[in-house]
Amino acid sequence: MKNLPFTIAEIQKLLLSKEVSCVELVDTYMENIEKANPKLNVFITVSKDKAYSDAKKVDKLIKDLGVDIKGEHPLFGTVVAHKDLFLTEGIRTTAGSKVLDTYIPAYSATVVARLESAGCITIGKTNCDAWAHGASGENSDYGPTKNPWNTEFVPGGSSSGSAVSVASGLTTIATGTDTGGSIRQPANFSGVVGFKPTYGAVSRYGVTAMASSLDSVGHFSQSVADAEKVFDVVRGEDGKDSTVKNFKAAKPKAKIKLGIPKEYFAEGVEEEVKDSVYKASKLFEKEGIELVEINLPHTRYAISVYYIIQPAEVSSNLGRYDGVRYGGPRTSFGAEAKRRIMLGTYVLSAGYYEAYYLKAMKVRSKIIEDFDKAFALVDAIIAPVSPTTAFRLGEKADDPLKMYLADILTVPANIAGIPGLAIPSGFSKAGLPLGIQLMGPRFSEHTLFALGELYQNASGWKFKLAKDL
Amino acid sequence: MSAFRKIIGLEVHVELSTRSKMFCACSSEHFAKPANTQVCPVCLGLPGALPFANREAILSTAKLGLAFACQVNSFSKFDRKHYFYPDLPKGYQISQYDLPICVLGEWTMESGKKIRIRRIHLEEDTAKLIHSEVGGIKVTLVDFNRSGVPLVELVTEPDFENGQEVSEFLKEVQKIVRYLGISTADMEKGSMRLEANISLGELGSQALPDYKVELKNINSFRFLVKAINVELARQEEILAKGDSVVQETRGYSETTGKTFSQRVKEEAKDYRYFPEPDIPPLRFDNNEIAKIKASLPELPKEKRNRFEKDYGLSALYCGILADDLARADYFEKAVSLGEKSGFSAKTIADLMINKNMDKDFSEPAGFIKKIVEATHKVYSSKEITETAVREIVGAEESAVSDYKKGKKQVLGFLVGKAQQKLKGSADPKVIQEILLGLLEES
Numbered sequence: 006m007k008n009l010p011f012t013i014a015e016i017q018k019l020l021l022s023k024e025v026s027c028v029e030l031v032d033t034y035m036e037n038i039e040k041a042n043p044k045l046n047v048f049i050t051v052s053k054d055k056a057y058s059d060a061k062k063v064d065k066l067i068k069d070l071g072v073d074i075k076g077e078h079p080l081f082g083t084v085v086a087h088k089d090l091f092l093t094e095g096i097r098t099t100a101g102s103k104v105l106d107t108y109i110p111a112y113s114a115t116v117v118a119r120l121e122s123a124g125c126i127t128i129g130k131t132n133c134d135a136w137a138h139g140a141s142g143e144n145s146d147y148g149p150t151k152n153p154w155n156t157e158f159v160p161g162g163s164s165s166g167s168a169v170s171v172a173s174g175l176t177t178i179a180t181g182t183d184t185g186g187s188i189r190q191p192a193n194f195s196g197v198v199g200f201k202p203t204y205g206a207v208s209r210y211g212v213t214a215m216a217s218s219l220d221s222v223g224h225f226s227q228s229v230a231d232a233e234k235v236f237d238v239v240r241g242e243d244g245k246d247s248t249v250k251n252f253k254a255a256k257p258k259a260k261i262k263l264g265i266p267k268e269y270f271a272e273g274v275e276e277e278v279k280d281s282v283y284k285a286s287k288l289f290e291k292e293g294i295e296l297v298e299i300n301l302p303h304t305r306y307a308i309s310v311y312y313i314i315q316p317a318e319v320s321s322n323l324g325r326y327d328g329v330r331y332g333g334p335r336t337s338f339g340a341e342a343k344r345r346i347m348l349g350t351y352v353l354s355a356g357y358y359e360a361y362y363l364k365a366m367k368v369r370s371k372i373i374e375d376f377d378k379a380f381a382l383v384d385a386i387i388a389p390v391s392p393t394t395a396f397r398l399g400e401k402a403d404d405p406l407k408m409y410l411a412d413i414l415t416v417p418a419n420i421a422g423i424p425g426l427a428i429p430s431g432f433s434k435a436g437l438p439l440g441i442q443l444m445g446p447r448f449s450e451h452t453l454f455a456l457g458e459l460y461q462n463a464s465g466w467k468f469k470l471a472k473d474l
Numbered sequence: 475m476s477a478f479r480k481i482i483g484l485e486v487h488v489e490l491s492t493r494s495k496m497f498c499a500c501s502s503e504h505f506a507k508p509a510n511t512q513v514c515p516v517c518l519g520l521p522g523a524l525p526f527a528n529r530e531a532i533l534s535t536a537k538l539g540l541a542f543a544c545q546v547n548s549f550s551k552f553d554r555k556h557y558f559y560p561d562l563p564k565g566y567q568i569s570q571y572d573l574p575i576c577v578l579g580e581w582t583m584e585s586g587k588k589i590r591i592r593r594i595h596l597e598e599d600t601a602k603l604i605h606s607e608v609g610g611i612k613v614t615l616v617d618f619n620r621s622g623v624p625l626v627e628l629v630t631e632p633d634f635e636n637g638q639e640v641s642e643f644l645k646e647v648q649k650i651v652r653y654l655g656i657s658t659a660d661m662e663k664g665s666m667r668l669e670a671n672i673s674l675g676e677l678g679s680q681a682l683p684d685y686k687v688e689l690k691n692i693n694s695f696r697f698l699v700k701a702i703n704v705e706l707a708r709q710e711e712i713l714a715k716g717d718s719v720v721q722e723t724r725g726y727s728e729t730t731g732k733t734f735s736q737r738v739k740e741e742a743k744d745y746r747y748f749p750e751p752d753i754p755p756l757r758f759d760n761n762e763i764a765k766i767k768a769s770l771p772e773l774p775k776e777k778r779n780r781f782e783k784d785y786g787l788s789a790l791y792c793g794i795l796a797d798d799l800a801r802a803d804y805f806e807k808a809v810s811l812g813e814k815s816g817f818s819a820k821t822i823a824d825l826m827i828n829k830n831m832d833k834d835f836s837e838p839a840g841f842i843k844k845i846v847e848a849t850h851k852v853y854s855s856k857e858i859t860e861t862a863v864r865e866i867v868g869a870e871e872s873a874v875s876d877y878k879k880g881k882k883q884v885l886g887f888l889v890g891k892a893q894q895k896l897k898g899s900a901d902p903k904v905i906q907e908i909l910l911g912l913l914e915e916s
Contacts, residue, residue, distance in 0.1 A: 091522075092521060098521070110521070112515050112520070209524060210522065210523070211515075211523070213522050214522065214524075244526060245526055247526050247752065247753055248752065248753075318748075320746075321556060321746075324556060324565020324566060325521070325565050326521075327558065327565065330563065331520075353747075353748055355744045358747075358748070
């Protein structure tokens with residue numbers, strides 16, 4: 006596997022100095038993909054033609070504009086892989102399901118279009134749990150993606166391929182969706198930065214919907230700085246997603262208080278995972294950040310609430326895949342999608358709606374209230390991302406309930422619509438990635454990025470590519 | 475006298491004539507357009523597409539509500555209504571369930587009777603199914619041009635008792651919608667659709683019976699009135715025999731003049747409504763509502779009353795003139811122009827209603843010019859008149875001498891002679907004036 010520069014800034018420096026061209030950059034990524042993809046099953050579709058045509062376009066822009074290219078194309082030369090939930094005009098988009106096995110979209114998602122016009126190069130579509138239903142990648146109709154640190158383990162899910170593509174140097178950045186942890190958890194399992202924005206910060210238009218009130222469109226990168234760069238390009242109103250709002254990036258306060266919620270260190274959270282977060286907290290404290298113990302008492306209801314609201318919305322959103330106008334027949338749906346359609350249909354049925362959906366919405370308000378109260382005391386929260394490091398392939402595949410619990414520490418942020426940032430914090434004794442999660446109030450992304458960068462600098466962090474394959 | 479209480483409620487659908495569809499930028503003008511030419515990812519229900527609500531349509535709905543004295547909810551929302559049908563690409567229709575934009579309205583009929591409006595809500599229209607044959611095979615084709623066109627639904631309480639009341643109300647709805655400029659409300663083009671729920675209850679009891687028959691797919695007011703009256707009679711006959719009426723949807727056949735069963739409803743459908751997560755709730759503050767209210771034009775009923783009061787016209791005339799906003803405006807312009815030429819509003823109304831004279835002139839100015847011409851002559855000039863009168867005075871010597879002898883009545887004879895010569899083109903007053911001058915001279 007050829008080593009490539011890690012960050013957007015490093016790549017752009019090489020491109021501007023003419024040491025490397027975008028076409029050569031794509032050559033290297035393509036070589037890496039050819040080597041790694043058969044083992045890791047990262048890509049469902051590699052968009053080779055598109056990548057080279059994008060690369061040539063950007064090379065021409067660099068030639069014509071020189072350093073001025075940064076103005077209109079702040080992400081020039083950044084290679085991007087899109088989770089296969091993102092619609093890409095002319096490039097097959099399956100959502101990880103055989104239902105859309107032959108579906109070629111007529112339009113591109115807002116995020117895809119914005120990244121492209123910012124100078125990104127689209128390299129392919131990454132594997133994921135079908136319809137983003139899952140926490141391990143094992144629900145993909147195209148076979149599971151493997152953890153690049155140990156291929157007997159899952160890389161997390163549902164944005165499995167996107168996380169692994171960044172971890173293994175098959176792309177510079179990758180997009181993902183996070184409905185209950187589907188960006189932060191695979192980032193954590195794979196050893197990369199995973200960012201979930203505030204609900205309503207980034208347009209969902211053109212991204213296959215899973216659960217509309219919970220879906221967040223975010224991304225993976227090797228550094229926190231890159232996560233911020235990408236966010237500043239994709240965020241803001243597009244006139245298509247009416248839940249999106251423009252907002253001014255607020256400067257982080259001079260004196261930041263960081264909350265530690267004791268509910269996130271409860272039974273079932275591995276010691277190694279806890280220790281890594283405590284260690285990171287101490288580092289923050291050393292950097293002058295005040296640590297405050299806080300309570301989020303309704304955390305324990307989050308998964309129950311999530312598994313009412315989410316399947317309800319899933320059952321509604323999957324209704325269009327009837328095979329009448331496009332896509333395969335309904336028999337192509339996998340077991341997990343069917344399970345969620347049935348659950349959702351049940352909780353929305355007359356006579357059950359009040360007992361399930363309506364009640365879940367009430368508890369949802371309680372969870373939001375918890376965070377509101379906490380953020381009156383602190384500026385951000387530090388917590389583990391997942392109770393464990395990556396688990397073995399097949400370990401939870403037969404037990405949906407166990408699998409659902411893998412999201413227990415990420416789901417609350419989706420329920421409350423707040424941003425979350427997962428950052429690698431080292432490795433377990435077994436050699437699997439460890440990480441921390443930062444959460445903040447709605448639209449406090451830039452505080453999270455500042456904290457993340459502070460952590461990466463203070464810890465002497467250096468991105469580590471998943472082992473050579 | 476019937477032994478039953480007649481209970482009729484209405485559901486009226488009106489397609490709004492906003493420029494774009496309810497949730498996307500496609501044109502909402504779909505009548506007679508080539509199939510599937512006004513579509514996009516949103517109204518086709520493609521993966522990833524999201525609805526973006528049309529402000530104008532929301533405003534139009536609020537306007538209609540205010541015209542029917544509804545309360546505009548300060549907080550309302552859209553909901554998803556699920557059912558599976560090929561004309562519904564998302565598997566759900568975006569509609570409004572428990573918090574519609576307008577509730578609790580009221581309409582006063584000519585008789586003074588009040589009809590309560592339960593709600594007015596906004597939703598999206600479905601695609602159109604076309605049953606056809608392609609290569610000898612029977613197929614159903616789908617045209618998505620109509621998919622996502624804004625559709626308003628007005629629901630009344632079951633306060634009507636006969637077809638005539640229903641007809642009066644529906645005609646008023648159509649007029650109001652047109653006055654507000656929010657829809658063409660064209661029955662033939664399907665931009666206004668009617669449904670009536672009909673049942674018979676016990677006399678003297680306010681309780682609703684345990685069934686209702688839905689009359690659907692009737693495309694004219696006239697047929698709906700007939701259908702309602704026929705259906706009431708049918709139900710009465712059944713109940714009189716001690717049988718019970720089946721809850722079902724019925725249509726009306728113009729040929730037989732009878733209603734017929736279309737679909738028997740076994741149970742209420744479960745639409746699995748839940749709040750549409752893709753669209754934030756709608757909020758109206760009192761200021762906004764007051765502004766919309768202030769922006770409402772004069773409504774048909776107000777116009778009729780004003781015409782009666784200001785122009786002293788009969789209720790019948792006012793009704794006819796105010797039937798159509800354009801004609802009412804035409805009438806008022808014509809009245810203001812006609813005043814100067816001494817025409818009364820009554821005369822103008824007469825000419826418009828009984829002679830249809832306005833129909834020949836697109837502008838009221840032309841119409842007024844025409845009636846001025848028809849009632850006032852344009853006379854020959856004074857010079858021409860004088861020349862003619864001189865000739866007559868010269869020719870009719872005996873008459874002139876008679877006059878001088880004191881026989882004043884020959885004046886009339888001479889005026890007539892002059893007018894004859896001028897082929898009636900002169901003002902008789904002018905002839906007489908000139909004639910008197912000449913007779914004094916000579």
